[in-house]
Amino acid sequence: MTAPAPGPRTGSRTGVTGLLLGCGALAGPLYLVTGFAQAFTRDGFDLARHPFSFLSLGEGGWVQIANFVLTGLLFLAMAFGVRRALAGQRGGTGGPVLLGIFAIGMVGGGVFVADPAFGFPVGAPDGPPEVLSWHGTLHGVAFFAAFPALVAACFVFARRFHGGWSWYCAATGVLSVVPVAFLGSEWGTVLLYAVAVVSWLWVSAIALKLRAEI
Template sequence: MTLVDTRNDTTKLLLGCGVLAGPLYLVTGFAQAFTREGFELTEHPFSFLSLGEGGWVQIANFVLSGLLFLAMASGVRRAIKGQRGGTWGPILLAVFAVGMIGGGVFVADPAFGFPVGAPEGQPEVLSWHGMLHAVAFFAAFPALIASCFVFARRFSGKWSLYCVVTGVVSVAPMAFMGSEWGTVMLYGVAVVSWLWVSAVAAKLRAEV
């Protein structure tokens, strides 16, 4: 086996981490959403699954998925270094991945009646870990959206259009944050955008 073959195998392995990460995060999250007492998809984001008994599962989901996406970012850098999108694509994906890890390490504050017994509505004062959780989210999600448009320039044809549509759709919930539809739309965007990242990983892996 040549050095090039070894390098390509490593790159494919790293990109394969990204192929796995999106479905892993979504399946694990939704499996908990339908089984945790008091959890409502119309009211509670995935972040709340890190709270209460069994919260370690979602914490692990955040951290493991984030690490897999971080490995993917390294694979993307290896795969398209020196090409269009080869600088900002991996950087934005790495920011997204680190934000996911931070979202697991720093848990949200109990609110909106979850876990059972928590106060209704927003907490009056955010804890330090609640604030850092918010920082992680507002770093990760914009980075993910921006990466959509970076890869739209990297690809062409239907793939470029796919990237643009994903980016535009991902922005939509921002206008509805805090409304009764905001959380539901956020779940729809999570499915679209997390699977998009895994799809990009699969495409780049096929190109190596």
């Protein structure tokens, strides 16, 4: 005896949820590939000194601004997809909210650009800015909203899943806070890049995992 085919509303709901989660699956690789492609081609940019945020500055900065905004919107769509996929289940409230904060923080990181510093773009002061601009301040606010939300989401999903996926989520959360102890040191920026690769791909992996379950 075969199971009945899903009705139009059920099939449509599943399709929309899958599409929203697919946005999240795309977002992580898109952000990283676009960011690293610029990092290796922008004059004066040094991965050991400059975070991705600095790519929003100078000639061609619009590419990274668009990268921030588009990736953030894709992750925001994913947050709605997670809410639909996990409605009434463990992690179905906290997970989407945290992912939404992370996504909005990324959009804010693109809208409000960092201040020129540490020799980038070419001609900028070789050290930190003497005075933060209003947009540089809001850029920092966006980062300090998005990053903790992402770390917290790791542990929410660690409780949602079981076995290897639970350990994967927890390990990502722990690894994500390691660079905090090294901020300001010569290794701090390099570690931030390592964490960016791990954590952004983790979000996309969660999107693929939930998409496979619907």
